Amino acid sequence: MDKAMRFLIIDDEPDFAEFVGDALDALGYEADICTDATDIGSVYSSKHALILLDLFMPGLDGIEVLRFLHDNNSHVSLIFMSGKDASVLYSAKELATEWKFPVLGTLQKPFSIGELDAVLSHFKPPQTDSARAAAQDFTAEDIDTAIREEQFTLAYQPQIRLSDHSVCGVEALIRWVRPDKGFTSPGDFIPFAEQHGLIDGINYLVARTAIEQLGRWNRDGHRFTVSINLSPASIADLDLPEKLTALTRHNGVDTSDVIVEVTETAVMSDAGRYMDILTRLRMKGFGLAIDDFGTGYSSLQQLVRLPFTELKIDQTFISHICEDSECETIATMATELAHRLGLTVVAEGVEDQASMDLIKAIGCDELQGFHCARPMPPDQLQTWLAESGFGTRHGSA
Structure with missing residues (x-):
C-alpha cells in the first residue's frame, strides 16, 4: 500500500481499537486510531483510504459518522464492526451502499485476524484522476x-x-x-x-x-x-x-x-x-x-x-x-x-x-x-x- 495512504479505526473501546491496529500492522497496513467519534472532523482526511467503523459508540454513533462522511462528499471505503445485533450491521451496510460508499464487509465482534484479512482482500486502493484516465x-x-x-x-x-x-x-x-x-x-x-x-x-x-x-x-x-x-x-x-x-x-x-x-x-x-x-x-x-x-x-x-x-x-x-x-x-x-x-x-x-x-x-x-x-x-x-x-x-x- 502507498505509504501516504492510511486506514482509520474508529472505535470507542481503546483495547479493541489497539487490537485492530496491531492486526492491520501485522497484515502490512498502516492505521490511525480514533476512540472519540466526535473528533471525526479533525481526525479524518483524504489520506485515509479505508475506515473501520464501530456502530455502537457514545457521543456520536457509527450511523452519525456515516452521515458526516456523506454530507462531506466522501466515498471512502468502509468496514463496519459491531458486537451487537447482526441485523444492524446489515442495515448499516445497506445505507452506506445507498450512499455510494464502497463497503468491503461487516465484522461481528469479536473477530480474528483471519476474518479481518478475508474482508480486506476486497480492498482496492482508490485511483487518482490520472490513473483513471490511464x-x-x-x-x-x-x-x-x-x-x-x-x-x-x-x-x-x-x-x-x-x-x-x-x-x-x-x-x-x-x-x-x-x-x-x-x-x-x-x-x-x-x-x-x-x-x-x-x-x-x-x-x-x-x-x-x-x-x-x-x-x-x-x-x-x-x-x-x-x-x-x-x-x-x-x-x-x-x-x-x-x-x-x-x-x-x-x-x-x-x-x-x-x-x-x-x-x-x-x-x-x-x-x-x-x-x-x-x-x-x-x-x-x-x-x-x-x-x-x-x-x-x-x-x-x-x-x-x-x-x-x-x-x-x-x-x-x-x-x-x-x-x-x-x-x-x-x-x-x-x-x-x-x-x-x-x-x-x-x-x-x-x-x-x-x-x-x-x-x-x-x-x-x-x-x-x-x-x-x-x-x-x-x-x-x-x-x-x-x-x-x-x-x-x-x-x-
Missing part, C-alpha cells in the same frame, strides 16, 4: 472498430439444474481482448459505450453471436437455454422482439430457449417504460430473467405486473449464505416468493459445496458459479460438457 485507454472509435471487426467475444457459464445435476442453460458473458492491449473489463467499456451511443451495436452482436452458437449446439445434439444480458437502452427498443425473433428463426432456435436478462435496478426504476417490450418478448416465447435480485428495491406489484419467468438471486447473498443468517433468510424468502409467482429460481455465485447444499435445501432450482464451472469459450464448453459428468437434454430444437 486505465481507460480506449476511445469511442476503438469500440466502434471492435464492433465492426468482432473483437468482442462471448464466454459461456453453465447453469446446473439442482434436481438432476444436468446442464439446463448457459449465460453468455461478453469479453474484449484487444489485439494491442489485452483484456479490458466489461465494467469499463460497457458504461462508456452506453454514454457514447454505442451500446446497441454491442448488444446486437451479443444476441446474434449467442443465438448462432446455440443453434450450433442444438445441431450437435445439446438442448439447453442461453441467457443474454442486454442494456436498459436496448430493452427500450420497440423493435427488439422482432430483431430477436428474426435471429432465432434464422438459426433454427426456439424462442423459449433464449432468456433475456434485465437487472432489477434498471427495470424497477421505470417498470412502465419496459412493460411494452418485455410483454411482447414473452408473447413471442422468450424467457425473461430478473437479474441481481436483492440488490435493488423491488415493488412486489411490479414483479407481478412484469412477465418474468426466472429470478436470479444475486451472488452478494449467495457467497455469504452459509455464515450470514440474514443472507440465508433473504435467499429463502426470495425463493418462496418466486415460486409463488411461478418463477424458476437461479442462485448466482455458488463457490463451494456447502453453499450448493444449502441453496438446494431452501428450494433453489438452478445454480451457476465457480463451484461447477467458470465462464469459458464455446470450444472449451464443448469439451467440458463431454468430460464434466453433467448431462444435457438431447434432441433437435
Whole structure:
C-alpha cells in the first residue's frame, strides 16, 4: 500500500481499537486510531483510504459518522464492526451502499485476524484522476472498430439444474481482448459505450453471436437455454422482439430457449417504460430473467405486473449464505416468493459445496458459479460438457 495512504479505526473501546491496529500492522497496513467519534472532523482526511467503523459508540454513533462522511462528499471505503445485533450491521451496510460508499464487509465482534484479512482482500486502493484516465485507454472509435471487426467475444457459464445435476442453460458473458492491449473489463467499456451511443451495436452482436452458437449446439445434439444480458437502452427498443425473433428463426432456435436478462435496478426504476417490450418478448416465447435480485428495491406489484419467468438471486447473498443468517433468510424468502409467482429460481455465485447444499435445501432450482464451472469459450464448453459428468437434454430444437 502507498505509504501516504492510511486506514482509520474508529472505535470507542481503546483495547479493541489497539487490537485492530496491531492486526492491520501485522497484515502490512498502516492505521490511525480514533476512540472519540466526535473528533471525526479533525481526525479524518483524504489520506485515509479505508475506515473501520464501530456502530455502537457514545457521543456520536457509527450511523452519525456515516452521515458526516456523506454530507462531506466522501466515498471512502468502509468496514463496519459491531458486537451487537447482526441485523444492524446489515442495515448499516445497506445505507452506506445507498450512499455510494464502497463497503468491503461487516465484522461481528469479536473477530480474528483471519476474518479481518478475508474482508480486506476486497480492498482496492482508490485511483487518482490520472490513473483513471490511464486505465481507460480506449476511445469511442476503438469500440466502434471492435464492433465492426468482432473483437468482442462471448464466454459461456453453465447453469446446473439442482434436481438432476444436468446442464439446463448457459449465460453468455461478453469479453474484449484487444489485439494491442489485452483484456479490458466489461465494467469499463460497457458504461462508456452506453454514454457514447454505442451500446446497441454491442448488444446486437451479443444476441446474434449467442443465438448462432446455440443453434450450433442444438445441431450437435445439446438442448439447453442461453441467457443474454442486454442494456436498459436496448430493452427500450420497440423493435427488439422482432430483431430477436428474426435471429432465432434464422438459426433454427426456439424462442423459449433464449432468456433475456434485465437487472432489477434498471427495470424497477421505470417498470412502465419496459412493460411494452418485455410483454411482447414473452408473447413471442422468450424467457425473461430478473437479474441481481436483492440488490435493488423491488415493488412486489411490479414483479407481478412484469412477465418474468426466472429470478436470479444475486451472488452478494449467495457467497455469504452459509455464515450470514440474514443472507440465508433473504435467499429463502426470495425463493418462496418466486415460486409463488411461478418463477424458476437461479442462485448466482455458488463457490463451494456447502453453499450448493444449502441453496438446494431452501428450494433453489438452478445454480451457476465457480463451484461447477467458470465462464469459458464455446470450444472449451464443448469439451467440458463431454468430460464434466453433467448431462444435457438431447434432441433437435
